[in-house]
Amino acid sequence: MVRSIFKGLFFLIVSGFCAFGAIFLAGMSGSVQLNLNGKELSISIFAAVIVLIGIVFFILIVFAFFNVTIAVIRFLSGDETALSRYFIKSRQIKGNQALSNALIAFNEGDSAEALLHSGRAKYLLKNNMLSLLINAQIAQQLGNSKLVIENFKKLLRNKNTRSIALSGIVSEKIKTGDYQSALILSKKSVELKPKNIRNINTLFNLQLQESDWVGARQTLQSKRKIEKMHRTTFLRHEAILMVAEAKEKRSKGFTKEALGVALAAVRQYPSFVAGLSFLTELELALGNKKRVEKLLQKCWRLFPHPDIAKSFIALVDNETPEDRRTRFQVLTKMKEKGSQTKILEVELCLAAKDFSSAKKLISKLVKDDPDNYTLTLMAAAEKGSGASDSVVQKWLTKAVYAPKSFTWICKNCGFQTEWVSVCPECDGFDTLEWRRPPFYPSNNKAHSQIPLILEADENNGFFSETDQVDSENRHDSDENLSEGLKEELEISTVRQAREIS
Numbered sequence: 158m159v160r161s162i163f164k165g166l167f168f169l170i171v172s173g174f175c176a177f178g179a180i181f182l183a184g185m186s187g188s189v190q191l192n193l194n195g196k197e198l199s200i201s202i203f204a205a206v207i208v209l210i211g212i213v214f215f216i217l218i219v220f221a222f223f224n225v226t227i228a229v230i231r232f233l234s235g236d237e238t239a240l241s242r243y244f245i246k247s248r249q250i251k252g253n254q255a256l257s258n259a260l261i262a263f264n265e266g267d268s269a270e271a272l273l274h275s276g277r278a279k280y281l282l283k284n285n286m287l288s289l290l291i292n293a294q295i296a297q298q299l300g301n302s303k304l305v306i307e308n309f310k311k312l313l314r315n316k317n318t319r320s321i322a323l324s325g326i327v328s329e330k331i332k333t334g335d336y337q338s339a340l341i342l343s344k345k346s347v348e349l350k351p352k353n354i355r356n357i358n359t360l361f362n363l364q365l366q367e368s369d370w371v372g373a374r375q376t377l378q379s380k381r382k383i384e385k386m387h388r389t390t391f392l393r394h395e396a397i398l399m400v401a402e403a404k405e406k407r408s409k410g411f412t413k414e415a416l417g418v419a420l421a422a423v424r425q426y427p428s429f430v431a432g433l434s435f436l437t438e439l440e441l442a443l444g445n446k447k448r449v450e451k452l453l454q455k456c457w458r459l460f461p462h463p464d465i466a467k468s469f470i471a472l473v474d475n476e477t478p479e480d481r482r483t484r485f486q487v488l489t490k491m492k493e494k495g496s497q498t499k500i501l502e503v504e505l506c507l508a509a510k511d512f513s514s515a516k517k518l519i520s521k522l523v524k525d526d527p528d529n530y531t532l533t534l535m536a537a538a539e540k541g542s543g544a545s546d547s548v549v550q551k552w553l554t555k556a557v558y559a560p561k562s563f564t565w566i567c568k569n570c571g572f573q574t575e576w577v578s579v580c581p582e583c584d585g586f587d588t589l590e591w592r593r594p595p596f597y598p599s600n601n602k603a604h605s606q607i608p609l610i611l612e613a614d615e616n617n618g619f620f621s622e623t624d625q626v627d628s629e630n631r632h633d634s635d636e637n638l639s640e641g642l643k644e645e646l647e648i649s650t651v652r653q654a655r656e657i658s
């Protein structure tokens with residue numbers, strides 16, 4: 158405000174001086190004599206001053222025009238001039254504005270608008286690094302794969318952005334399911350930046366996806382160094398990859414080579430159940446049982462898993478249940494008996510029709526730590542001992558409501574499956590854990606796990622809320638148990654005996 162007042166005052170003073178000067182000159186007497194080519198010309202002093210000012214202005218304009226012409230010629234010939242600098246600067250300002258509009262629209266969730274602005278920014282900023290990156294990011298959000306790759310290909314030309322461009326193209330190839338190209342590019346990406354763990358992990362996952370087991374083992378070495386992976390974890394990961402490689406060799410008919418790799422894997426990770434099962438298969442195919450028998454015993458000590466027992470069964474053909482029970486003593490008579498060893502003993506007793514021993518062994522487990530499997534075994538032991546259908550039915554009912562038995566569960570996503578090296582749900586590598594699924598008693602009260610056939614009986618008064626794990630008084634209900642249901646339960650009991658008999 159004050160500045161404007163000063164400006165106005167200054168303008169008034171200068172105008173006043175000019176007007177005063179003009180009046181003063183106009184009022185002056187006398188004239189200026191000019192002699193032009195022998196002719197005398199007389200003009201007033203005022204007119205002379207005006208002519209003089211006019212000549213000065215003319216000269217200035219001629220100079221300015223001359224300078225502009227030179228600048229235009231240099232501009233057109235490609236030289237950097239004030240003119241070109243002006244245009245470049247103006248273009249940059251507009252480009253940066255477009256870029257900032259793109260980012261604002263992108264963060265507001267309007268990707269289409271953002272793409273429009275970033276496209277203009279790319280044009281104005283002559284595809285500079287930032288405009289290409291932002292345009293690529295917006296295109297990724299919109300799922301415009303072609304545009305994403307187009308941007309990243311341009312970024313490949315710049316040394317500083319080559320790595321990020323390669324990673325971007327790899328991501329797009331993965332999205333479109335072109336894993337082979339993604340794998341080739343991912344290798345290049347790791348070559349460019351060998352310590353970038355994100356690139357290494359991408360390469361590792363792609364190698365798993367493409368069954369490149371040897372390559373994955375090499376990448377695992379890099380992962381180990383950068384992630385400072387624990388030795389035990391590394392050995393386990395490597396053993397899993399080795400068994401996968403062995404399976405591939407076996408499928409191609411190279412059984413001996415497969416055996417060598419599988420054996421090395423199991424030796425470096427002795428509690429690797431799936432690896433041991435596969436090794437047993439190979440050893441049996443090649444007629445060598447002794448070595449694998451020892452490895453199975455060692456594994457049972459470390460990790461008593463039903464699949465180890467199954468592999469142990471496979472070592473001898475046509476065995477009587479009694480002989481099997483005797484042979485299995487190397488497993489069942491181990492010093493520290495966990496639940497799984499006790500369950501194995503019960504299964505062997507049931508197969509040998511020694512129901513009273515089975516019942517004795519299972520009773521404690523059922524009391525201390527019941528789950529659907531131990532309760533089903535109890536039902537089988539009762540059935541074999543000649544208990545009434547109502548008693549058998551009581552145990553089976555408890556089994557329905559009890560926590561589920563151990564299974565392989567992905568620690569990342571909770572998916573339950575047979576053992577696999579890569580979770581089919583979340584693609585996690587070596588994420589399966591052998592544990593019980595989470596138990597929700599309230600869900601069980603809602604009878605969500607009751608088979609339809611039992612649910613029907615519930616409506617007939619066969620079930621009650623109190624008839625869960627601790628229910629004892631159920632003698633009057635077997636009248637309601639249809640013959641079909643009895644048969645169904647018996648079949649399920651046999652099925653769940655883990656193929657021991």
Ligand SMILES: [Zn+2]
Binds near residue numbers: 571581
């Ligand atoms: Zn998972």
